[in-house]
Amino acid sequence: MEILILAVVIAVVVLGVLGGLVVGSRRKKPLPPAPPTTPDITAPPAEPHVGDEAETPRDEPRRTIEEVDLPDASATAPVAVEEPPVVEVPAIEVPEPTAGRLVRLRARLSRSQNALGKGLLTLLSREHLDDETWEEIEDTLLTADVGVQPTQELVERLRERVRVLGTRTPAELRSLLREELLTILVPEFDRAVNTDSPLDTPGIVMVVGVNGTGKTTTTGKLARVLVADGKNVLLGAADTFRAAAADQLQTWGERVGARTVRGPEGGDPASIAFDAVKEGIEEGADVVLIDTAGRLHTKTGLMDELGKVKRVVEKHAPLDEVLLVLDATTGQNGLVQARVFAEVVDITGIVLTKLDGTAKGGIVIAVQRELGVPVKLVGLGEGADDLAPFEPEAFVDALIGD
Template sequence: MQEWLYLVIGIAVVGVLAIAGFVGTRVRRTGRLPEGTTTDVITAPPETHAPPVEPEVEPEPEPEVEPSAPTLERPEKPASRLVRLRQRLAGSNALGRGLLGLLSREKLDEDTWEAIEDLLIAADIGVAPTQELVERLRTRLRVEGGQAPDARTVLREELIELVDPTMDRALQVSGEGDVPGVVLVVGVNGTGKTTTVGKLARILVAEERTALLAAADTFRAAATEQLATWGERVGVEVVRGPEGGDPASVAFDAVKQGVERGVDTVVVDTAGRLQNKQGLMDELGKVKRVIEKQAPVTEVLLVLDATTGQNGLIQAKVFSEVVDVTGIVLTKLDGSAKGGIVVAVQRQLGVPVKLVGLGEGPDDLAPFDAAAFVDALLG
């Protein structure tokens, strides 16, 4: 009996195992249980193939680039500028050619000498200097006779004497001891004063001097910006104040900084003042007095437009009464200027022409030399 019992149990176990295997196979193939089956079976959802997600890559920060310092210009040395002075004056000024033409006549009669006088006066030399020059020319050509040099040589020598080569034309841009030289630049509107200050800064840099500019023309914002542009080109700093502020205060601060920094020269640009505005002229005197609380003013340059003729002489006289002008800067000398203004303004003030403006270029400001000037007039 036991053997039969074991046999029946074995057959039952085999049957159960067979049914379980059949159900598992069906589930794997169809994904669902056979009908009528109540066995709890958990099935996995069908696999989906989503595109792979790439990890976000943060952009590398751009390397910081330090702003490069602006390339500074190298101004031309003052000595080489005299070459251009001769070239430009020789091509634009008719004074020398006219005088040589008259003096080269076979017969120098009274009509010829009157024509020479008219030519000199028209060139803005002035009546008194003209009469002196004509008298010397007549004497030399008459007395020396056949022994006299040619007319060109005589004229050259007498013109150089008239321009006066003995005047000291050196710019006083140095102070004593540790105090910087102070250059005060004055003049009326339209003469090129601010431009002259910028060009003067280039001369100082060309001579390897350290400089500081003062924008004391506080009533004209364009003047301050213009001066700043000139300074940036050669690495010269500009001290400025608020628009409409006190010019004397700006000048004072600039000279104070110049003393503290140990610079060689401080150049002060002032407002263009009309000679008939007494209040403004008094203010210019105040600027000079305030500056001298820090350091002496070593040079006062009056900028004149060479084309203005006798009007420039009136300006020169008024300014000299206020600030003791020590030197003249003649701008636009290569244009329609007649050249004689050099003689006239020196006679008017008793001070030398020290600089001449030759054109619009940044280095078209040159030291004045009497012999080079006369040679340029005579071509």
């Protein structure tokens, strides 16, 4: 019995050993090789995993941190920095002095007015001054826009003086005509542009006139005249109804260092005039020049507009001067405009532009007689300094020549 049990145990042990050998031989059997594949060029490189070996370092000498140089700033490419546009400030011009300016422009004036003076001297030099000759003299004066009443007065005085003189040498006739023309121009008129306020405020000058007469340009040229006389000028662009009028006035002011107060196009002219005078007082300006709108559609609209400007300005100080700008080439039409403006505002002086462009210089006499106020300034060209104070003697000398 014991022998049988021992045989069973030995059999079990032998079977266990054989089973372990079989299992071990199965585990060590190699796997079949993987089939060859074409590498995917477009596939992204595999990411490294934990335990992967780093790339073998290159065979380069290692440097310490002290041996490493910083990048040279000068070697780096410059970065283009866009600079702001350069705004050119216009140079301040120095206007030529106004004293004697009309004398310097006499040649320009005499070219246009020579026909009138020579025509009168030629007629007066005739051997027989009969009624027909005096009628011709009268027609010559009327053609030059002297006006009916001034012409009649001038002819009557000339006839009387020629009759009394008896002799008529060329020198005597020229002297006679010069005296009578000076008399009819009213030399005793005060022709200075009034820019001195009786109050502690700037002188306030309002410029009025129909658009197209050169009103805004004249205002700019007047600023030059005043700057040339040592005045500190502020401009008010109250002509808001004509496109670019404010720009035009500002350009004139910038050329002589005069600031311009302006508002939006189509804005309230009275408001701009009010602001201009207010800022002129605050800045201590000597003169405030106000350029007004020149619409002449209806007398009522013009009266309302200019009247409002006058009222709001006089809340600061009274107007010292109201200048009416007229185009000398318009002749009798200019007199019609003068009458309308004289009914609207109190005109204190007249500016005649383009006097060098017409042979009808008699408008100087006619407009003074019409309004009872003096011609104070005349325009004799397109140049910046071609606006001159009116001097009766220089005007008559240019009219009749030497």
